[in-house]
Amino acid sequence: MKGDQKRRSRPNVRSELLFLLAINGVLIGNVKPAVIFALVLFSGLLLCLFCRISTAAKYVLTYCLMFSAEHLLMLLPGISLFHFIIVISSVLRKFIPCFMVGCLILETTTPGNFLASMQRLHMPKVFSLPFAVVLRFFPTVKEDWHSIRSAMKLRGIGLSFGNVIAHPLRTVEYIIVPLLSSSIKIGDELSAAAIARGLGMERDRTSVYDVRFCIWDHLLMLAAAVFFVLITFV
Amino acid sequence: MKIQFENVSFRYESRKTQESVRALDFTVNDGEFILICGSSGSGKSTVGRLINGLAPYFYKGELSGNVMLDGRSVREIPQAELAARIGSVFQNPRTQFFDTDSTGEMAFGCENMGYPPEEIGRRIKQTSAEFGIEELLDKKLFGMSGGEKQKIACGSIYAVDPDVYIFDEPSSNLDLTSIRELARIMKLLKNRGKTVILIEHRIYYAMELTDRIFYMESGTVKEIYSRPDFVKKPLSELHQMGLRTSSEELSQLLADRVGIRSDRGYVDVQQLSFSYRTTAAHQNKTLAIQDLRIPKGSIIALIGENGAGKSTFVKCMCGLEKCEKAVIADNGRKLSARQRLRDSYLVMQDVNHQLFSESVEGELLLSDPDISKEQIESILEMLDLGAFLQDHPMALSGGQKQRVAVASACAAHKKYLYLDEPTSGLDYKQMKNMSRMIRSIKENVSFVMIVTHDPEFIFECCDHIIELEKGSVKSTYPLDKNGQMKLCEHFMSRVIDGGRIVQQGKHNELMQKDGIYRTFVNDRKKAVSRKL
Amino acid sequence: MEKKMKLEVKDLMTIGIFATIYIVVKIIVGFVGVIPILCVILPMITAVVCAPIYMLFVTKAEKFGMITLLAAVVGAVMMIAGYGWLTLVVSFVCGLLADVMTNIGNKRSFGKILAGYCIFSQWGVAMLAPVWMQGDAYFKDLSETMGKEFSDSFRAMTPPWVIPVLIAGIAVAAVIGGFFGRKIMKKHFERSGII
Known part of the structure; x- marks a missing residue:
């Protein structure tokens, strides 16, 4: 089966995006805590199925911790600062399900798959191609950053608390300049290789990825509709 | 496909004064295997770029003369068609791939051509069977070794099935095993009658496949040799041309070891264990170094297969990674991770990550703000950087940047110097310079440890070997008579x-x-x- | 020499590369703002720190539309990361305006680029917007679940004038960043001949 048209048993990025947009309403306004919690659990399930269990656990646990902390603080005497922390926490906590779905999309979508899926949506290349490059380039820049950080440690100009407070702009310079020059060089090589292999604007690309909707997509879209209704109307 | 260069000159837009290549005039016939060699800066890569159209489409510049492919000028052929008929494999496995999944990457070229999915699937199957890389499919590229990535890159081009293949220093970042496998792929291409243009410093691995050799110097093709004439050349002349010695010819290298010292004591490493997850492969690996004696005052080569743990070991030694149980002592004096961090320096594979200042002088001042003018001068003198005092490090060449990194280490009075694959992509002369530089600073530091799989370089400048295998020390020996034999056997x-x-x-x-x-x-x- | 104004693959890849660098640096800065209160000034710190990235990009972005797309791609990534669709919309608008500002007239000047950058950096407001867009329904819900004093005190801490102050703060930070960015350009990238 290897090398055949790739059909993975997992949702396509299009339905994942739809789901994400459907649950964006959780960030604003008035949503029942039970609904948010159900959403967090559902997103955790998605992460377990299609990403890593450890990631799912991390997010769900954080949510539970924040929720418990809020309610614990509410039992304490009413100090203004506590009020503030509780409310801030309750607002930030709502971002978590969106972060989870975002993590799912960004960590499991490959650039090729993304380009193929977006082409299906007739999204213009001027938008989908740079985004695909971000998906490709992100781990590389992360690696470069770790490397630069090690180099800074060895030179004694590392990202320690003291350094950042004492001369912040200089520390920023030490990070940004090598990161930029290294990334530009790598970016050039990446672009040259892609162009030499025919990446172009003129014609439509085909794909070895099978991006037709499968059962997971339909289930996910159903879930999106359900949660949308729950978030908006309940 | 027949390739003709008719009085071609090209000047990059960024280099206002100097032409990269001048008056190139030659023909490559269909099915020929051409090797283009020459020192760095001789214009070899530009020839490749002129054929696949990257110059001037991507690398802007002024082109005069005509590059003709089957009678048509490259300027008139659309880039899409060029990509279909000319495949290019580049030097750095890390920066060539577009997709993050190996099968998707193999399909990338075909997808750009617009082939139907079944056709793409068929081509990938065929390519992976012929290359023997079936087990590499459907894997994450970020977890693969350089050699595996390079094979996928070749496979991606092969699936498109162009007429011409251009290889631009493909072996630079590869170890010996991977180079041999690359040669096998090239032989496959030759048997299928493809036109191949190989731009390289290391010529031995594809020598038997070559039809003609173009030697370039200062932007022109100085000589064109046929293979029979070329193989008669003595080693010294090949070195003059910037070419690297093959592993078989290592026996001809002089073995003048300038005194292997064992009188300065040792740095002992005990109980160094480190567990880590390799990035995308999510595999758990362990480094377990029990009892290791590193002789001070020597230049040590750290060798081993990919994944043996060499880079991780170096990072632990530098104090960049935390290994609490490890006991590392310099002649009995224990060194904490913090002390090691302060006293160690690592010249990385990508030296761009460690240059922070706007001038070479600034780099040295960064290491030691109180450094005196005389000290700066003497360090730069020793490393042959005297002329570049006020230059911006980013404007220097790769080899010069490495020397600046070493200079900053000297200025910071570092005791333990580590280098990670410093000779990737260097031609013969640059490799000799690197070796000379390391030997000249040998006295300033306690030891120099070099992670490398370059046998020629090891013979040139190292005097001790540590071999790692699967996270532990397989053997360690000085490069005396017996040691050299052992090393030859290893390679x-x-x-x-x-x-x-x-x-x-x-x-x-x-x-x-x-x-x-x-x-x-x-x-x-x-x-x-x-x-x- | 006539310049093609249509965006080519090379330009799109440049946009993707710089967007990635911008986002990675933004994330690094973001670790500073782990404390919830500090997260309000994050867009301002980002405006200063990411300025060299933007400046370098502008020297390579000779065609109209590239700055717009840079903002749009950054906005899209942030939206997908979980900050809401508003981020994408606001980014696109800010990017478009910044693009117009930078490219208006025949010649570019530092002033125009700086003004463009001030507008560009405003996209960060969108990330915090949900906090202020809670609306009356939220406060009603808040007073029901937690008591009126909570609702009142929080309302007092988030008056409507916070948003204009934020915008002004980002603009000031962007100006500082712009000068910082120009200094970096001169000191490193012009001196070493990369641009």
């Missing part, structure tokens, strides 16, 4: 003859048989006994 444990594995086996077995290995070992013994 020759699989004898090659023009890219084919001819003999395989342990030293004793191969000594019994009549063949290349025995001849080599005997020649080596004679050479060593003569020199020392």
